[in-house]
Amino acid sequence: MKFENFRFETDAEGIAVATWDMPGRSMNVITPQVMEELAAIVETVANDTAIKGCIITSGKETFSGGADLTMLQGLGAEYARLARTEGEEKAVAHFFAQSRKLSQLYRRLETCGKPFAAAIHGVCLGGAFELALACHFRVVSDADVTRVGLPEIKVGLFPGAGGTQRVARLMQTADALQMLFKGEQIRPLMARNMGLVHAVAPRDKIVETAKEWLRAGGSAVAPWDEKGFKNPSGRVYSPAGMQVWPAANAIYRRETHDNYPAAKAILQAVYEGLQLPMDLALEVESRYFAKILRSKEAAAMIRTLFVSMQELNKGARRPADVPPAKLRRVGVLGAGFMGAGIAYVTALAGMEVVLIDQSVEAAEKGKAHSHKLMSDQIMKGRARTADRDALLARITATDDYALLKDCDLVIEAVFEDPKVKAEVIARAEAAMRPRAIFASNTSTLPITGLAGHSQRPKQFIGIHFFSPVEKMMLVEVILGRKTGSRALAVALDYVRAIRKTPIVVNDARGFYANRCVMAYVREGHRMLLEGVPPAMIENVARMAGMPVGPLSLNDEVALDLALKILKATKAQVGPEAIDPEQEELLVELVEKRGRLGRKNGKGFYDYPEGGKKRLWPGLAELQKTKLDPDTIDIAELKQRFLVVQALEAARAVEEKVITDPREADVGSILGFGFAPFTGGTLSYIDGMGVAAFVDLAKALAKKHGERFKPCRLLMRMAREHTSFYASSADKPARRKAA
C-alpha cells in the first residue's frame, strides 16, 4: 500500500506498522487527507487476513500535535456559507456530519476487529492522542520530551473525537473531568499511573513493545466494548455519583463563572455519555462538539490563542531583511525583582547573563532569585540539580560595567527615575560593543525620551516585561521614534529565544497593556465611589472574565505608585487628563491613611500575617453613598469592566500605538488576562459588532461619563460596517509599526 502521509509495511509475522510521516512538514497534523489515508489503512488491516494487527507510530521527532485548527476554522466558514445559501437547518446538519468524521473514523478503527496499538514518542496531543485512545494498546517512550494530553479546552474547544468518552471510561469521573478541564500535557509515568497509556518504554523499544503486545494476543476489543464493562466510578446516579457531580458542576462555575461553553460541554457530554453505550455516547459527544465548534468563544479563542499567537511567536512582526541574531550574552542592569527575573529567563534559555547592580552583594541577591526558582523546579521534579548548577554558572553577578563588552544585548531594569536611567545608559554604552542593542524595561517612561540619553538611539528599544517575569508570557517591544529595524529584529529574536510572545507597540504613555490596565483599575475606583459594595466590584470583575479584581490588582501594583503615575500625568499632560475623584480617593488612602497596598500589608485589602486577605472594612467610610446590592445591574458592571478596556485598546489603535489587531488581542490576554473567552480586547468589539459596541459605549457614556465615549475610529468603523480584523486583512503585512 502506498500513502503520501504514512509508510505502511507488514512484516513476516503479519504485523503492520503505519508510520505517520507527512512530507514537507516538521510535525504530523491531522488533515482531511490524513483522515482519508488512515481510513484506508484501517480497512486494509480489517480486511487483509494476512494482517494480524497494526501499530501506528510517527516517523518524525515527535508524534503529532493533533488536528489542524485551521481545518476546523474552515469547517466553520463552510457552515456560515451554507447557512447563507441553503438555510440554517441544512447547514447545521452538514456541519454535524462533517465535524464528527474524525470521531467516526476512530470508532471504526476501534471496532474493526483487528487490534491497533499506538507507539508514541514526543508530544501526542489533542486529536492525535484521541487516535491513540481509540487504539487498543498505547505505549509511550520514557523520553523527557514525551507528553500526552487533550489541550483543546485552552482554545475554547473540547476533545470531540471520542476523548471525553474514552478518558471518562479509563479513570474515576472526578479525575477524568479534571484532566479534560485542565488540558495539561502529561508526562509518561504520570500517563501510565492515570491509566491513559499501558506501557512506558525506551524510545527505540516502543514499536517492539507494541509488537510484543500483539504477539501475546492483544485484544481487538476496547474495555468499554467488553460485555459487563463497568465505568470506573460506577453509575452516574449512585451515591458515588452524588459525591462527584454536584461538586464538579460547582467547580466548573468557580473556575469559569460560566463563561466557557466548551468546559460546560465537557461536563454535559461526560454526564450523558456515561449513561449510554459507547456508540451513542460518541454521537452525543459529537453533537456537543458541533455546537461548541460553532460558538463565538471557540472562534475567538482559536484565532487569538492559537493562530495569532503562533504567528507572533514565529516573528510575524520581525523585519525580514535583518539576518537572525544569535544572542550569546545578555547584560541585565539592576538586580531587583524585575532584573533578577529577566536574568533567570535569559539564563534558562541558555544565554550567558551579566547581572549588574551597584554592589556585588546586590547583584548576588538578584542571582539568588534564580537559585530559588530552580530549586522550586527541582522540588517539583521538573529539573535536576545539574540543571540548576549549569544555569547559575551562566549568570555572572557583578558591579563591573566593563563585563558588558561582549554582550549582544543589554536590558536595563533599574529604578524608574530618568536620572538613574540616564546614568546607567551612559555607563553601559561606554562599555558595550558599538553594534550591541540597548533595551529599557521601563513601564512608565517614554522610550523616545530615554533614547535621548543614548549615543545610538537607532540601537535603543523598549523590552517591557510583565511581573512576575518567569510566569508572564507577554513582552511588549516598544519602538522609540529613532529605533532602527535591527534593534527590533534583535529584540524579537531575544523574545523568541526566551520563548515568550512579543507584541510590537509604538511609544506612548502606558504603551498598550498598562493603559488598558489603568482604565480597568480606575473603573474599580469609580464603582467604589458610586457606592457599589467593594466585594461586588472584585467578584463581578472576575465574573466578567478578569483574573484579578481591580482593587486587588491595584494593591499588588501599589497604591502609592498608582497615585504617583496619576500625579505625573497631571503634571505633564494637565489636570484634565486625570480623574480628580480618583486622585482624591488615592490621596485619602495613601497620604491620609498610609495604605500603600500589599507591600505594607494594607491597601484596599488588609493582609493579616499568615491569614487570608480581606477587604478593608474602612472602605465603607470612604463611600459617600451605598447602593443596595439587589438593585445593582450586575450585567452592566461586567460590561463596564470589559468595555472600558476595549475602548482603551481601540484608542491605542487609533493613536497607532498598536498597529495589528492580533497584537492587541494576544497582548490583552497574555499581558493582563483580559477575558480570554472573548478572544481579547478587539475581538470583544468585533465579536459583538462594532456598531453594537459603539451603541453600548454611548449608552454607558451617557450614564457613567465621558470615559466611555467611543473614539472617532470606532464611530467610523461602525458607519462603514467594518471590523478590526476585516480592516486589517485589507492591508499588507506591516514590517514596522508606524
Add this chain to the structure above:
Amino acid sequence: MPDAYIYDHVRTPRGRGKPDGALHQVTTLQLATTALRALRERNDLDTRLVDDVVLGCVDPVGEAGGDIARAAALNADYGHHVPGVQINRFCASGLDAVNFAAAQVMSGQHDMVVGGGVESMSRVGIGASGGAWPVEPEIAVKSYFMPQGVSADLIATKYGFSRDDCDAYAVESQKRAARAWENGYFKKSVTPVTDVNGIVLLDRDEHMRPGTDMPALAQLKPSFAQMADMGGFSAVAIDAHPEIEALNHVHHAGNSSGIVDGAAAVLVGSRKAGRSAGLKPRARIRAFANIGSEPALMLTGPVDVTKKVLKRAGMTLADIDLFEINEAFAAVVLRYMQAFDLDPARVNVNGGAIAMGHPLGATGAMILGTVLDELERTGKETALVTLCIGAGMGTAAIIERV
C-alpha cells in the same frame, strides 16, 4: 366553588433519623399506615366516602417508591376503592399534599380526600432518589445549585444573621417545643407508633434536646463550611450574590432541622362530605399558593409565597394570628421574620423542626396540624403555614377556624 374543610389531623411522633432511632425498624409503609389508620379509627371514618389519598414523599424510591400512597391506603384498610397518589415538591410535599386534596374538593370533582406525607429518612436516606437538578450540569449550573445548608449560610450572610442570632433562635425552638410537650399541646394529634403486638415503639418526638443552651451550641462546628469550600459551592453562592466577600458559615446540627422519621395525615372534605361522615369541620382552608423564588438563596420562597397567598386571600399580615414556617434552618425563619417585621411571639409558638425534626415529605402536614391545634387551644382564628423548598420554591396555606 365548594369550600375545603379540615376535619382532622394526626401525626406520628418523630423518631431520630438514624439507625439508633426508635422508628428505624419501622418501614415507610408502616409509618404511613399508622397515620392513615389513626385518622380512620379516631373519626370512625366511613372510608367509602374517601375519593383519594395524596401523600408527600421526597425520596420515593425503594420501599418508599412506586406510589406509597396507594400501598398505605390499602394497608390501612381504607378499602380497595380508595386510590392513592404520591407527590413530591421536596420539603413542602406534606403541605402540598393537603393543598392538592383541598384543590380536588374545591374543584368539586372529589368530596373527601386525605392529604399527608411520610418519610423514613433513616431507612431510605436523604437524596436517595437522585434527580437532575444537582447532577445534570446544564441545570445545576443554570440554577446555581448548592446544598441547602450552603444556601442557608448564604441567607445568613446576605441578611446579616450571626451565629449567635441563629443559635439563640435554636435555643428558643427547643424551649418552646419542650414546653408544648410538657403541657400536652400535641396530645390531640400525636398517635404512637407500635409494633405488631401493639407495644409502643415511640410516643414522643425523639429528636428534642430541651436543655440546649447557647454554650452547648457554641461547641458545634459549622456543618457546611468544608463542603462549601472544597465542593466549589461558596463560589457558586458568591457568583449569585457577588456583594458577598466570603460566606459566614453559621449553621450546624443544632440550629438546623433534625433528620427524622415520621408520617402525618389530614382529612379534607367539603361541608357536605363532612355531614355524610358525621364529622364537624375544624377549620377552612382559605387559600393556598405556590411560587418559585431565587434559586441560589433557595430557601426564601416563604417570603415570596406569603405575599402571594395573602394577596390571593385578600388579607394582610395583620389578619394572621399565628405563623408556622418550617424551621429548615434558623436563618430561614429569621429572614422571614425580618422581611415582614414579625413579632417572634406569633411565629412557631410551639417550636419547630430545629427541635423536633423535619421528616421531609410529612412536615408540611405536621405543622399544619400543629398550628391548628394551637389556634383551637388559644381561641385564635387564622394561621399561615409555609415552607421553604429546594431549588427555590415556596408553598403556603392560610387556614381559619370555623
